[in-house]
Amino acid sequence: MKIICIGRNYIDHANELENKIPKEPLFFLKPDSAIQPKGHPFFIPDFSNNIHYEIELVLKICKNGKNIDEKFAHKYYQEIGLGIDFTARDIQEECKKLGLPWEKAKGFDGSAQISNTFIDKNELNLKEINFKLKLNNKIVQNGNSKDMIFNFDYIVSFISRFYTLRTGDLIYTGTPSGVGKIKNGDRLIGYIENTKKLTVDIK
Numbered sequence: 001m002k003i004i005c006i007g008r009n010y011i012d013h014a015n016e017l018e019n020k021i022p023k024e025p026l027f028f029l030k031p032d033s034a035i036q037p038k039g040h041p042f043f044i045p046d047f048s049n050n051i052h053y054e055i056e057l058v059l060k061i062c063k064n065g066k067n068i069d070e071k072f073a074h075k076y077y078q079e080i081g082l083g084i085d086f087t088a089r090d091i092q093e094e095c096k097k098l099g100l101p102w103e104k105a106k107g108f109d110g111s112a113q114i115s116n117t118f119i120d121k122n123e124l125n126l127k128e129i130n131f132k133l134k135l136n137n138k139i140v141q142n143g144n145s146k147d148m149i150f151n152f153d154y155i156v157s158f159i160s161r162f163y164t165l166r167t168g169d170l171i172y173t174g175t176p177s178g179v180g181k182i183k184n185g186d187r188l189i190g191y192i193e194n195t196k197k198l199t200v201d202i203k
Contacts, residue, residue: 017179060079066164068157073152126145
Protein backbone atom coordinates (compact mmCIF):
# COMPACT_ATOMS: atom_id res chain seq x y z
CA MET A 1 0.00 0.00 0.00
CA LYS A 2 1.34 3.39 -1.04
CA ILE A 3 0.65 6.80 0.47
CA ILE A 4 1.00 9.41 -2.27
CA CYS A 5 0.85 13.07 -1.28
CA ILE A 6 0.23 16.04 -3.55
CA GLY A 7 2.09 19.21 -2.64
CA ARG A 8 1.18 22.84 -3.38
CA ASN A 9 -2.28 22.02 -4.75
CA TYR A 10 -3.89 25.14 -3.26
CA ILE A 11 -2.61 28.53 -4.40
CA ASP A 12 -3.14 30.13 -0.99
CA HIS A 13 -0.99 27.48 0.71
CA ALA A 14 1.78 27.76 -1.89
CA ASN A 15 1.76 31.52 -1.36
CA GLU A 16 1.89 31.31 2.44
CA LEU A 17 5.08 29.23 2.22
CA GLU A 18 6.42 31.42 -0.61
CA ASN A 19 6.55 28.51 -3.03
CA LYS A 20 6.10 28.69 -6.79
CA ILE A 21 2.73 27.62 -8.20
CA PRO A 22 3.28 24.21 -9.87
CA LYS A 23 2.53 23.65 -13.54
CA GLU A 24 1.93 19.94 -12.91
CA PRO A 25 1.16 17.95 -9.76
CA LEU A 26 4.06 17.76 -7.31
CA PHE A 27 3.97 14.52 -5.37
CA PHE A 28 5.98 12.51 -2.86
CA LEU A 29 5.54 9.24 -0.98
CA LYS A 30 5.15 8.28 2.64
CA PRO A 31 5.81 4.69 3.81
CA ASP A 32 2.94 2.68 5.30
CA SER A 33 4.69 2.99 8.69
CA ALA A 34 3.74 6.70 8.58
CA ILE A 35 0.10 5.77 9.29
CA GLN A 36 -0.71 6.51 12.90
CA PRO A 37 -2.52 3.68 14.72
CA LYS A 38 -6.15 4.72 15.04
CA GLY A 39 -6.95 6.46 18.29
CA HIS A 40 -3.32 6.80 19.36
CA PRO A 41 -1.96 10.24 20.23
CA PHE A 42 0.70 11.77 18.03
CA PHE A 43 4.01 12.10 19.84
CA ILE A 44 6.15 15.01 18.70
CA PRO A 45 9.46 13.50 17.50
CA ASP A 46 12.68 14.60 19.14
CA PHE A 47 14.37 15.40 15.82
CA SER A 48 12.23 18.44 15.00
CA ASN A 49 11.33 21.70 16.73
CA ASN A 50 8.66 22.70 14.21
CA ILE A 51 6.07 20.04 13.32
CA HIS A 52 3.21 21.48 11.24
CA TYR A 53 -0.31 20.13 10.66
CA GLU A 54 -1.73 20.02 7.12
CA ILE A 55 -5.36 18.88 6.69
CA GLU A 56 -6.18 17.14 3.38
CA LEU A 57 -8.91 15.27 1.54
CA VAL A 58 -7.79 11.69 0.87
CA LEU A 59 -8.76 9.41 -2.02
CA LYS A 60 -8.78 5.64 -1.49
CA ILE A 61 -7.95 3.73 -4.68
CA CYS A 62 -10.47 0.92 -5.31
CA LYS A 63 -8.87 -0.98 -8.20
CA ASN A 64 -5.53 -1.42 -9.90
CA GLY A 65 -4.63 0.88 -12.76
CA LYS A 66 -1.75 2.15 -14.88
CA ASN A 67 -1.71 4.99 -17.45
CA ILE A 68 -5.30 5.83 -16.59
CA ASP A 69 -7.04 8.22 -18.97
CA GLU A 70 -8.41 11.22 -17.08
CA LYS A 71 -11.94 10.56 -18.35
CA PHE A 72 -11.87 7.12 -16.69
CA ALA A 73 -10.05 8.16 -13.51
CA HIS A 74 -13.30 8.47 -11.52
CA LYS A 75 -13.68 4.69 -11.71
CA TYR A 76 -10.52 4.16 -9.65
CA TYR A 77 -11.71 5.73 -6.39
CA GLN A 78 -15.04 5.37 -4.64
CA GLU A 79 -14.40 6.78 -1.18
CA ILE A 80 -13.02 10.03 0.22
CA GLY A 81 -11.60 10.49 3.70
CA LEU A 82 -9.66 13.05 5.66
CA GLY A 83 -6.01 13.04 6.66
CA ILE A 84 -3.35 15.13 8.33
CA ASP A 85 0.06 15.30 6.71
CA PHE A 86 2.40 16.13 9.58
CA THR A 87 5.52 17.89 8.35
CA ALA A 88 8.83 18.60 10.06
CA ARG A 89 9.02 22.09 8.60
CA ASP A 90 12.48 22.88 9.94
CA ILE A 91 13.94 19.74 8.38
CA GLN A 92 12.05 20.33 5.13
CA GLU A 93 13.40 23.88 4.82
CA GLU A 94 16.95 22.69 5.50
CA CYS A 95 16.65 19.99 2.83
CA LYS A 96 15.19 22.44 0.30
CA LYS A 97 18.04 24.88 0.85
CA LEU A 98 20.55 22.11 0.18
CA GLY A 99 18.64 20.79 -2.84
CA LEU A 100 18.03 17.45 -1.10
CA PRO A 101 14.94 15.24 -1.08
CA TRP A 102 12.68 15.94 1.89
CA GLU A 103 11.11 12.55 2.61
CA LYS A 104 12.55 12.51 6.12
CA ALA A 105 10.53 15.66 6.82
CA LYS A 106 7.34 14.05 5.54
CA GLY A 107 7.52 10.28 5.94
CA PHE A 108 8.42 9.73 9.59
CA ASP A 109 6.39 7.42 11.84
CA GLY A 110 2.94 8.80 12.61
CA SER A 111 3.13 11.54 9.98
CA ALA A 112 0.08 10.26 8.07
CA GLN A 113 -3.08 10.63 10.13
CA ILE A 114 -6.16 9.14 8.47
CA SER A 115 -9.87 9.20 9.29
CA ASN A 116 -11.42 6.05 10.75
CA THR A 117 -14.10 6.05 8.06
CA PHE A 118 -14.43 7.24 4.48
CA ILE A 119 -17.44 8.72 2.68
CA ASP A 120 -18.91 7.28 -0.52
CA LYS A 121 -18.12 9.86 -3.19
CA ASN A 122 -21.71 9.67 -4.44
CA GLU A 123 -22.76 11.38 -1.20
CA LEU A 124 -20.56 14.39 -1.95
CA ASN A 125 -20.32 17.12 -4.56
CA LEU A 126 -16.75 16.35 -5.59
CA LYS A 127 -16.27 19.79 -7.13
CA GLU A 128 -17.17 21.55 -3.89
CA ILE A 129 -16.27 19.55 -0.76
CA ASN A 130 -15.88 21.67 2.34
CA PHE A 131 -13.35 20.50 4.93
CA LYS A 132 -11.71 22.11 7.93
CA LEU A 133 -9.37 21.61 10.84
CA LYS A 134 -9.82 22.88 14.38
CA LEU A 135 -6.89 23.38 16.73
CA ASN A 136 -8.05 23.50 20.34
CA ASN A 137 -11.59 24.25 19.10
CA LYS A 138 -10.50 27.14 16.86
CA ILE A 139 -10.73 26.78 13.07
CA VAL A 140 -7.22 27.09 11.63
CA GLN A 141 -7.73 25.61 8.15
CA ASN A 142 -10.82 25.92 5.99
CA GLY A 143 -10.68 24.37 2.52
CA ASN A 144 -12.87 23.52 -0.44
CA SER A 145 -12.07 21.11 -3.27
CA LYS A 146 -13.14 23.75 -5.81
CA ASP A 147 -9.93 25.63 -4.96
CA MET A 148 -7.59 22.79 -5.90
CA ILE A 149 -5.22 23.56 -8.76
CA PHE A 150 -5.46 19.96 -9.96
CA ASN A 151 -8.73 18.07 -9.46
CA PHE A 152 -9.15 14.48 -8.27
CA ASP A 153 -9.40 12.89 -11.71
CA TYR A 154 -6.37 14.72 -13.08
CA ILE A 155 -4.33 13.74 -10.02
CA VAL A 156 -5.21 10.04 -10.37
CA SER A 157 -4.46 10.08 -14.09
CA PHE A 158 -1.17 11.95 -13.67
CA ILE A 159 0.18 9.73 -10.88
CA SER A 160 -0.72 6.58 -12.83
CA ARG A 161 1.69 7.61 -15.59
CA PHE A 162 4.55 7.00 -13.14
CA TYR A 163 3.23 4.48 -10.60
CA THR A 164 0.82 1.59 -10.92
CA LEU A 165 -2.04 2.39 -8.56
CA ARG A 166 -3.25 -0.53 -6.46
CA THR A 167 -6.35 -1.18 -4.43
CA GLY A 168 -5.96 0.42 -1.01
CA ASP A 169 -3.45 3.08 -2.03
CA LEU A 170 -4.14 6.48 -0.47
CA ILE A 171 -3.75 9.83 -2.21
CA TYR A 172 -3.51 12.94 -0.04
CA THR A 173 -4.73 15.69 -2.36
CA GLY A 174 -3.14 18.82 -0.87
CA THR A 175 -3.72 21.30 1.93
CA PRO A 176 -5.19 24.82 2.01
CA SER A 177 -3.60 27.74 3.83
CA GLY A 178 -3.46 28.00 7.59
CA VAL A 179 -0.83 25.37 8.38
CA GLY A 180 0.95 25.85 11.66
CA LYS A 181 3.00 24.44 14.49
CA ILE A 182 1.72 21.93 17.03
CA LYS A 183 2.69 21.68 20.68
CA ASN A 184 2.22 19.23 23.53
CA GLY A 185 -1.37 19.25 24.76
CA ASP A 186 -2.97 20.37 21.49
CA ARG A 187 -6.05 18.64 20.08
CA LEU A 188 -6.73 18.59 16.34
CA ILE A 189 -10.22 17.80 15.00
CA GLY A 190 -10.92 17.45 11.29
CA TYR A 191 -14.25 17.69 9.48
CA ILE A 192 -15.66 16.94 6.04
CA GLU A 193 -18.61 19.29 5.63
CA ASN A 194 -19.91 19.34 9.23
CA THR A 195 -19.10 15.73 10.06
CA LYS A 196 -16.21 15.07 12.43
CA LYS A 197 -13.85 12.59 10.75
CA LEU A 198 -10.74 12.49 12.93
CA THR A 199 -9.37 13.62 16.27
CA VAL A 200 -5.67 13.69 17.13
CA ASP A 201 -4.22 14.49 20.54
CA ILE A 202 -0.67 15.83 20.60
CA LYS A 203 1.80 14.61 23.22
